[in-house]
Amino acid sequence: MSKELKTSGKYLLSARADKFFLSLYQVYRFLLLFFKEALLPPYEWKEVIRQCYNVGYKSLPLISLTGFITGIVFTKQSRPSLAEFGATSWLPSLIAIAIIRALAPLVTALIAAGKVGSNMGAELGSMRVTEQIDAMEVSATNPFKFLVVTRIQATTLMIPILMMYTAFVGLIGSYLNIHANELTSFKAFFQSAFVTITFRDFFISSLKALVYGFTIGATGCFQGYYATQGTQGVGRAANWAVVVSMFLIFVEEITIVQIFNSIRTG
Amino acid sequence: MIKQPVHIDESDVVIRLRSLEKSFGNLHVLRGIDLDVHKGENVVVLGRSGTGKSVLIKIISGLLKADAGEVWVLGEDMNAINPKSLRALRLKIGFSFQNSALYDSMTIKENLEFPLVRNKKHLTRKEINLAVEKVLDDVGLLQTLRQMPAELSGGQRKRVGIARTLILQPEIMLYDEPTAGLDPITSTDINNLINEVQQQYGTSSIIITHDLTCAKTTGDRIAMMVEGRFIQQGSFETIFESNDPTVTSFYQYNFINGDETNQK
Ligand SMILES: Nc1ncnc2c1ncn2[C@@H]1O[C@H](COP(=O)(O)OP(=O)(O)OP(=O)(O)O)[C@@H](O)[C@H]1O
Ligand SMILES: [Mg+2]
Numbered sequence: 001m002s003k004e005l006k007t008s009g010k011y012l013l014s015a016r017a018d019k020f021f022l023s024l025y026q027v028y029r030f031l032l033l034f035f036k037e038a039l040l041p042p043y044e045w046k047e048v049i050r051q052c053y054n055v056g057y058k059s060l061p062l063i064s065l066t067g068f069i070t071g072i073v074f075t076k077q078s079r080p081s082l083a084e085f086g087a088t089s090w091l092p093s094l095i096a097i098a099i100i101r102a103l104a105p106l107v108t109a110l111i112a113a114g115k116v117g118s119n120m121g122a123e124l125g126s127m128r129v130t131e132q133i134d135a136m137e138v139s140a141t142n143p144f145k146f147l148v149v150t151r152i153q154a155t156t157l158m159i160p161i162l163m164m165y166t167a168f169v170g171l172i173g174s175y176l177n178i179h180a181n182e183l184t185s186f187k188a189f190f191q192s193a194f195v196t197i198t199f200r201d202f203f204i205s206s207l208k209a210l211v212y213g214f215t216i217g218a219t220g221c222f223q224g225y226y227a228t229q230g231t232q233g234v235g236r237a238a239n240w241a242v243v244v245s246m247f248l249i250f251v252e253e254i255t256i257v258q259i260f261n262s263i264r265t266g
Numbered sequence: 267m268i269k270q271p272v273h274i275d276e277s278d279v280v281i282r283l284r285s286l287e288k289s290f291g292n293l294h295v296l297r298g299i300d301l302d303v304h305k306g307e308n309v310v311v312l313g314r315s316g317t318g319k320s321v322l323i324k325i326i327s328g329l330l331k332a333d334a335g336e337v338w339v340l341g342e343d344m345n346a347i348n349p350k351s352l353r354a355l356r357l358k359i360g361f362s363f364q365n366s367a368l369y370d371s372m373t374i375k376e377n378l379e380f381p382l383v384r385n386k387k388h389l390t391r392k393e394i395n396l397a398v399e400k401v402l403d404d405v406g407l408l409q410t411l412r413q414m415p416a417e418l419s420g421g422q423r424k425r426v427g428i429a430r431t432l433i434l435q436p437e438i439m440l441y442d443e444p445t446a447g448l449d450p451i452t453s454t455d456i457n458n459l460i461n462e463v464q465q466q467y468g469t470s471s472i473i474i475t476h477d478l479t480c481a482k483t484t485g486d487r488i489a490m491m492v493e494g495r496f497i498q499q500g501s502f503e504t505i506f507e508s509n510d511p512t513v514t515s516f517y518q519y520n521f522i523n524g525d526e527t528n529q530k
Contacts, residue, residue, distance in 0.1 A: 126370070135367035138327050139381040139434070140356040 051154035071173025109212035121241030124224025152217035159213030286335035297494035310485030360431030
């Protein structure tokens with residue numbers, strides 16, 4: 001795509017600026033193509049399910065560990081400040097707010113960006129440079145639909161589910177720590193944890209996770225699908241998949257939080 | 267061994283190229299290609315590395331678009347083809363890639379059945395398995411059925427790659443350097459395979475190579491490509507009896523390197 005535009009050999013602004021706007025245009029074309037191919041039949045359900053399994057399976061161990069440790073550490077670190085006010089009984093609801101509103105979506109997304117996004121970048125990148133994508137195309141399979149659309153759908157679907165799981169594991173970690181220190185029962189912990197959590201919190205977090213999931217899949221696939229320049233390009237695709245999607249996730253986090261805060265107050 | 271002539275119907279053109287041009291940026295790769303491939307014919311494209319041979323067959327298969335000129339494949343105008351017809355056409359074209367392009371994440375069996383599973387939805391599991399075993403047996407690699415591509419040698423991968431394109435029984439085969447980097451015995455196997463495919467299925471082929479033995483044993487006609495143009499076309503003998511210095515330098519290079527064609 002961008003190759004066709006470049007053929008004139010002259011720059012409109014400067015080499016760098018042209019390259020930047022060209023890649024923005026390429027991203028726009030990529031997203032357009034995604035929605036077109038995702039909406040038009042035939043659908044590749046089987047491959048989507050396979051990719052969902054991949055996404056879940058690849059990130060599960062790391063997410064379990066990180067979620068659990070986050071829960072414990074966050075509880076441990078928050079206790080002294082609350083103890084100063086004699087408010088350790090608020091610990092469960094504070095932790096629940098922190099985990100469900102902020103930590104779970106962010107931790108899940110950042111880990112998936114590192115695990116799943118880089119994997120997609122590398123996998124599609126090596127398929128591109130070894131002409132496997134071309135081979136798929138000449139055997140009358142639409143490689144964009146089969147490889148890219150299915151992967152983006154899988155991350156968009158799975159990251160919210162994984163986010164719920166991270167939240168759950170994080171709360172378990174927190175419960176264990178609180179149980180060890182304050183001897184709070186399982187039931188009492190979860191009762192006070194969910195007092196302050198509303199449906200709105202779940203909704204916003206799921207929405208965030210959905211957006212992050214789409215971002216991770218789209219960035220990884222974009223980097224891989226348009227990889228160039230041999231094996232070096234594969235490494236770069238994997239690397240950029242992580243860097244770009246992490247950056248986008250932070251920008252999206254801030255934007256979404258701002259939007260919902262202004263809805264609440266405005 | 268020089269190839270036995272086969273009967274070719276000159277009136278039935280399956281690939282027709284006229285004044286084909288292709289550039290990448292400032293790099294003018296194809297500079298006016300004219301070629302007719304007839305039904306049942308093996309055309310060998312000979313040329314040095316980087317002259318645009320792979321680009322040529324990528325244009326024929328619709329992977330790349332020509333900048334100018336006409337491309338007709340099985341009666342379809344490749345410059346104006348719609349996605350649906352292109353999809354149908356691709357089932358009739360087999361493309362054997364220079365580096366095999368096997369799907370790394372799939373077993374040999376899954377690689378071979380991929381085109382069938384995707385495109386022949388009416389086939390039963392049993393029919394697919396039979397087709398896979400037959401085509402793998404044809405290339406002499408039945409024992410690799412459950413292996414991964416990374417476990418095979420370069421020559422084996424190449425043969426699996428050819429098998430994967432043969433499974434749809436294409437009318438046109440495009441071979442990109444089928445014997446490059448292989449030992450003489452494996453090369454001979456592949457050359458024989460190319461001829462068998464032609465005889466068994468009546469396939470028309472374009473065979474890209476810089477291996478003169480391959481050209482001699484598989485080609486009904488040779489087209490000599492230099493700097494994005496065909497400077498000569500004809501039988502193996504006519505090409506190598508020519509006095510054109512670019513042609514003579516090409517085969518002299520092969521002689522010096524001990525190619526068996528020097529016994530012609
Ligand atoms: N997608 C592409 N983008 C930019 N340049 C390309 C592209 N494909 C091919 N080229 C350039 O076109 C020229 C011809 O390439 P091609 O692969 O057709 O050579 P070839 O004749 O097949 O050589 P070899 O025998 O080494 O395979 C090369 O200089 C290559 O760099
Ligand atoms: Mg080539």
